[in-house]
Amino acid sequence: TRVPSACCLYGSLPVTANGTVAAPGPNSRPEYSGMFLRFTAAADFVDTVYVPKGGEERYWELAQDGGSMRMTIPSTPGQRSAFTPSGDLVHAWTGDYRILIGRNATDTARIISLEAAPVERSREERASRLEALIVPNEKNWGPKVRETFKLDDIPATATPFENIMVDPAGAIWAQVYTGDTLATDYDVFDSTGVYLGRVKAPWQPSRAVSWGSPELAARIEENE
Secondary structure: OOOOOOOOOOOOOOEOOOOOEEEEOOOOOOOEEEEEEEEOOOOOEEEEEEEEOOOOOOEEEEEEOOEEEEEEOOOOOOEEEEEOOOOOEEEEEOOOOEEEEEOEOOEOOEEEEOOOOOOEOOHHHHHHHHHHHHHHHHHHHOOHHHHHOOHHHOOOEOOOOOEEEEOOOOOEEEEEOOOOOOOEEEEEEOOOOOEEEEEEEOOOOOOOEEEEEOOEEEEOOOOO
């Protein structure tokens, strides 16, 4: 079975309890940050879900010889989205600790919020992250990369949270920055939005997590 999608999808596809699949679609409406096309397992179209825009994302942009590139500036606020097992849209702007749940962009059933103490990113960490982005891109873009990618563009203060996930039981996991490079911290809320506490997972910070059940999650990592 094949369904259409917009380029480019690097994560897993949200699948609801009733078997519908949400595939990223070609969003052409600037008032929204993105959209999903939902299909049944038989590839029958169900509906379109638009994701609200909580703010304007910041980018580094390069252009030369008719080519161009745009990259999100690391650690800046961004829009995140996920789906509950029942098919509700869970979305948030990471610049504010507010997670919204509803059927679509114009319907909000619940709002989750949490107080978050600011956490600083060291200059050394930001410089290391910057260099890791500059070096591979210099091969294609030359000195323009160092002229465009600036350390001061990367915020010294982390956003209140970085990403959201929903497990098969409907619990919401908000990934938070702590400075720990060997483990990942999550604020966990149950399916009704009640805060359950902080969980430290034994893997390096990443968005690449797959759920096998409410009790089991998998994370792929590469070593030497």
